[in-house]
Amino acid sequence: MPVDEWIYYGRTLKLAILLNLVTVLVIILAFSTPYWLASTPDDLLPDPTFTNLGLWEVCLNGFHDQRHQYEVKFYGCKHILLEEYDIIRNELQPGFMVVTQVFYTFSFCGMLIALLFILMFMLCINDYYRVSVLRWLAIDLVVSGGLGAIAVIVFGANGDGRDYMPEWEHNQLEGEFSSHEKGGALQASKTGKIGTVIQLLVGGVLPFWLAKPSISNRYTGQAMDEKDIADILPDTNVDRERTLTGKWALGLFALVFCFTLVAFCTSSWIAGDPKFYGTKVEEVGLWVHCFRSLPDYNDPLHQRYFAGCRWLFNPFTEGYGDIRSFLAPREELAVSFFVATQFFYTINFIGILLALILILMYLLCIQDHHRVTCLRWTGIDLIIAAVLGTLALLIFGTMADGEEFMPDWQHNYLSWSFGLAFVGVFFSYVDGILFIVEARIMQRKEIAQEMRFPMEQRV
Known part of the structure; x- marks a missing residue:
């Protein structure tokens, strides 16, 4: 309207x-x-x-x-x-x-x-x-x-x-x-x-x-007939009913979105072992770092220490910008993995948001002859996002808890945010395949309907 x-x-x-x-x-x-x-x-x-x-x-x-x-x-x-x-x-x-x-x-x-x-x-x-x-x-x-x-x-x-x-x-x-x-x-x-x-x-x-x-x-x-009245979601009358594959794809996407969003925003990709007293690292995420007592290596007097959780690009803490090359190193190839992880997982997150937009279009305002295309592109988008997320996880998982990144590396381990990211990426593969299968089923239904009513023409 x-x-x-x-x-x-x-x-x-x-x-x-x-x-x-x-x-x-x-x-x-x-x-x-x-x-x-x-x-x-x-x-x-x-x-x-x-x-x-x-x-x-x-x-x-x-x-x-x-x-x-x-x-x-x-x-x-x-x-x-x-x-x-x-x-x-x-x-x-x-x-x-x-x-x-x-x-x-x-x-x-x-x-x-x-x-x-x-x-x-x-x-x-x-x-x-x-x-x-x-x-x-x-x-x-x-x-x-x-x-x-x-x-x-x-x-x-x-x-x-x-x-x-x-x-x-x-x-x-x-x-x-x-x-x-x-x-x-x-x-x-x-x-x-x-x-x-x-x-x-x-x-x-x-x-x-x-x-x-x-x-x-x-x-x-x-x-409106009775079935249209009873439905809350659109696309659920006899000719447009989603299959079990489509319902599973929608439900699984809700989990993928939640896991990816939580992993992207939280600060527990790496955690320091709390059993060891005096460790400098508490938690490390993609965008937030939490330290117990991290010394400023640029301070010759050793009087400045960083404690608590801060955004990586925090402009308010004095001296925090000077150690950004230590927090997210870029110069050496061996440790620039953190920037690569941020880049690939951010693109993965954007891909999940794009999939959300496509799904909302499919549920709310897509026209009938575009449904198959919308489902197919949703599946392709999720698979591409999963590939990028896989790259981020492989890079981070192989190098994040090594001796070249954070101090006290012997006591640092991959934490629950990394686990949620892994589960989200795995389900992204599965969900992308389900959407492509659903698109194929819908396409076959449209072909069958055209064969039943050969005189029908689309405008």
Whole structure:
């Protein structure tokens, strides 16, 4: 349905779309701004050490950890994951805060997926698939609303308690947590943010109602048989039913995507043996390195050490860029394997993302005479990605735990992220073959159908 048919949309559909757009804006503001919790100055506390805090940014004014041996004070608004906050990490990110960040991030991602569904519905979806898109849009919004509700309840119950920030009697849930506005000033309320979650839930209920066949037919003017009504996914009537091979291919791809994504993002390709005291390496991933106490070999005074986990291209830690040639060596052929591993596995990851796009096209908006081609290219893409992933694993597996890479190499071993990458690559081969077999089956069905109806012509 093209976007220029907006005037023909029903009131419920227009309300659902507008409500979702408003929800996206509210969620983005709440996700990115530092006003979930704020301290209110008064006569008893004119200059609080804690000013305000969001999911990813904290503003401090002389805050310090009293349990630290040497008092270090913090000022200004900075990202909550900066290295300088490591000594007060337990105060800034206790368990409930991490839970809030995780669940609200998933809720935020769900809203972005919903926005993509809305754009597909308005710009490029065929009439046959509109009911399925609305239904999956509603499921996505309800799940996002549930995750957001968990995050809000956890933070609302613990954020302004005595166990979190100092001077807790003066702390209150602020603007991005609440959605109330009174007298021009944002007011604190433990239940205010629930308004945003209600928007998510209502935004999910409306598309569910619109996805009912009787409602959908009001806009299309087309009748739908019972099997079309019962199906959630498209392509499942008698003439388009996927075989068992296709169902296995789709299910296996979900595992491939999860394994590849986790392996690509996590930092446990190599791990140091925790049984040995004094080892310098804790974990090494493709993009994140974790050290217990790694000396800076460029420091002649031997006064600089690196501890904790950092992104490989971290621009904030002094001296970290100077040892990047040690972390990801490029000059010597014998140790440039790490850059080769990053390159091949990144291309493998991009290939998996391309396969995901092809599968979504196949499920949602592909035309009948392109289905076989889409399936075949999905299989070819997965096999090529698997070959590149195999190269990355072979290179890394043969050289990563050798004496030419990380210190204390005798105590380093390949860890679980490498194992997930291996499983993902293996299943990529299998999944690519399944998609090619499914394409072959679909092609034979199309040939058989053309033989049954020789007078039928494609337009």
